[in-house]
Amino acid sequence: xxxxxxxxxxxxxxxxxWPSVLDDLADLTDARGGLLFSARKQLCWTASxxxxxxxxxxxxxxxxxxxxxxxxxMNNARASxxxxxxxxxxxxxxxxPMYRDLFRPHGLGWSTWTGLRMPTGDEIVxxxxxxxxxxxxxxxxxxxxxxxxxxxxxxxxxxxxxxxQRAKGATDALTALGLPALLVDETGRVVEANTxxxxxxxxxxxGVNNRLILADARANETLASALSQIETLPSAASRTFxxxxxxxxxxxxxxxxxxxRSAHDVLGRSYALVLLTPLVADRxxxxxxxxxxxxxxxxxxxxxxxxxxxxxxxxxxxxxxVAITTVRSQLRRVLEKTGCTRQAEVAALLARLAVGPN
Numbered sequence: 001x002x003x004x005x006x007x008x009x010x011x012x013x014x015x016x017x018w019p020s021v022l023d024d025l026a027d028l029t030d031a032r033g034g035l036l037f038s039a040r041k042q043l044c045w046t047a048s049x050x051x052x053x054x055x056x057x058x059x060x061x062x063x064x065x066x067x068x069x070x071x072x073x074m075n076n077a078r079a080s081x082x083x084x085x086x087x088x089x090x091x092x093x094x095x096x097p098m099y100r101d102l103f104r105p106h107g108l109g110w111s112t113w114t115g116l117r118m119p120t121g122d123e124i125v126x127x128x129x130x131x132x133x134x135x136x137x138x139x140x141x142x143x144x145x146x147x148x149x150x151x152x153x154x155x156x157x158x159x160x161x162x163x164x165q166r167a168k169g170a171t172d173a174l175t176a177l178g179l180p181a182l183l184v185d186e187t188g189r190v191v192e193a194n195t196x197x198x199x200x201x202x203x204x205x206x207g208v209n210n211r212l213i214l215a216d217a218r219a220n221e222t223l224a225s226a227l228s229q230i231e232t233l234p235s236a237a238s239r240t241f242x243x244x245x246x247x248x249x250x251x252x253x254x255x256x257x258x259x260x261r262s263a264h265d266v267l268g269r270s271y272a273l274v275l276l277t278p279l280v281a282d283r284x285x286x287x288x289x290x291x292x293x294x295x296x297x298x299x300x301x302x303x304x305x306x307x308x309x310x311x312x313x314x315x316x317x318x319x320x321x322v323a324i325t326t327v328r329s330q331l332r333r334v335l336e337k338t339g340c341t342r343q344a345e346v347a348a349l350l351a352r353l354a355v356g357p358n
Contacts, residue, residue, distance in 0.1 A: 001147070008151045010261040012158035012273075013173055014166055015046065017262070022048045022128075025148070029112060029141040031130035038160030039123045046164055051129050054106045063098055069113055070125060079301065081114045081128075081145045083137050104132055112137045112145060116153055118277075122160045126152055150295050154240075154257050158273070170267045179277060180204075183259075183270035188212050188227055191270045200276065203243050203252060212274070216243045219254065222339050223274075230258045230272060240294060241339040242349050243276075250349040253277040294337045303330045307343060308350035 004024060011017045022034030026048060033048025035055050043064070047055045058064060069087070084093055093099050093109075103109050109132030115125040128145070130137055158177065167173030174181045174194035182193035182204075190210045197204055205213045214220040222241050242250040255275040259267050267273070296304060299320070306316035317327045331343065340346045 005148065005151050006258075006260040008148065008155045009258050010263045012155040012257065013162065013259075013263045013266045015159050015162065015164045016166060018046045018159070018164075019048050019052075022046075022126075023050075025126075025145065026050075026128050026130075028144055029128050029130065029137055030134065031111075031128045031137065032108065034126065034128045036126050036156060036159070037124075038156065038164070040121050040160065042163070044160065044164040051108070054102070054108065054129075058102065061102075063102055067098060068096060069098075069111070069127075070115060079114075079116075079149070079296075079298070081112045081126075081142045081149065083112050083139075083142060084110065085136060103129075107131050107133070110134065110136050112142050114145075114149060114152075118153075118157055122157060124153060124156045124160060126156065154255060157255070158257065158275070167266050170270065173266055177275065179275055181273065181275045182212065183267055184212055184227070184272050184274060185269070186227065186230075186271045188224065191268065197276075200252070202245070204276075214243060214254075216245075218339055218341075219243050223254070223256065226256050227272060242279075248345065248348075250345075251279055253279060294334075296334065296337060297330075300330050300334050300337070303327055304334050304338075304346060304350060307331075307334075307347050310347070 004021070007017070007021050007024070011021050018036055022036060025031075026033050033051035035045065035047040035051065037043065037045035043059070045055065045059060058067075064070075069082070069084075088096065099109055108129050110130040111127050112130075113125060113127035115123070117123050128137070161177045161179065162173065163176070165176075167176055170183060170192045171194075174183070174192060177194070178196075180194065180196040180200055182197055183191040185191055187209075188211050190206055190212050203215050205215065207213045212223070214223060219241060226239055240253055240255045243252040243254055245251050253276070255277065257273045257275070259270050259273060264270070294304075299322075302320060303316055306319070311319070313324055313327050313331070317324045320327070331346075334346060335341060335343075338346055338349060340349060
């Protein structure tokens with residue numbers, strides 16, 4: 001699994017490798033192939049060769065705009081891969097135009113997919129397609145894909161920002177991202193940064209030997225810990241956490257992603273990509289978005305959402321049908337994963353986490 005995670009992050013800046021990774025995801029689920037698409041200002045997509053022609057038809061013949069499963073997943077609060085049975089009965093599927101007139105005539109008809117709208121405004125979907133003859137995708141296969149989901153979403157965000165185009169080099173890549181970004185080596189020394197970083201001098205500084213220093217001391221410790229674990233524990237090192245201003249208000253999300261394999265051909269000898277996303281206050285975040293960004297479990301996401309909604313620990317416990325001690329334990333893990341020390345900080349952070357254009 002570690003090798004597959006490395007290859008997923010490799011695809012972030014070498015998007016022509018996505019079809020091969022989608023093939024591997026299909027192999028994990030005994031399926032035919034996979035699809036990745038992103039939409040913000042423009043629609044970009046790539047797919048396994050085995051389903052390339054089908055999805056060319058899907059996009060060119062207007063099926064994308066009528067896709068029932070994309071709508072269902074985007075409106076569902078679960079941070080998960082879904083299957084048809086999560087939304088429709090057998091009779092409903094047989095009457096669905098997309099399944100009846102597109103997928104089944106091409107031999108497909110069963111799938112598992114996940115979708116997410118990121119704070120940047122990017123809409124990302126990954127789907128794995130199985131032949132109709134093979135039957136529905138089993139829950140154990142969905143569980144395996146869910147283990148990979150946070151890595152897929154982070155890598156796909158970078159790919160989406162690059163427009164599914166391989167950058168010519170580090171400078172080109174950082175510029176194309178359209179968000180404040182920089183590359184660091186294993187010591188935290190900044191190798192290269194884009195010009196958008198210059199507007200964040202109150203949050204990001206360059207110390208001795210050009211080492212990256214975050215003004216938020218707590219976040220700076222989290223960054224150092226993540227960098228130290230990239231080689232030994234990549235699943236823990238690849239993460240998202242908040243930067244706070246002097247008043248303790250979360251203002252920015254920092255995403256850290258390892259640079260793997262042939263991605264070094266684009267980004268040089270860099271160790272990790274650091275991407276910063278400004279926060280805006282608009283509406284409370286969904287449990288799905290919180291879980292994906294901070295790698296929360298479903299129960300931890302429910303606790304975090306309850307806090308964001310102003311509910312007490314007793315209310316959250318009663319609503320979830322669990323003991324108050326369980327909720328307190330889940331809250332401790334939420335604090336750790338979001339980099340907060342108090343419940344009020346979690347509420348303030350999540351209240352600012354909204355989906356907005358960038």
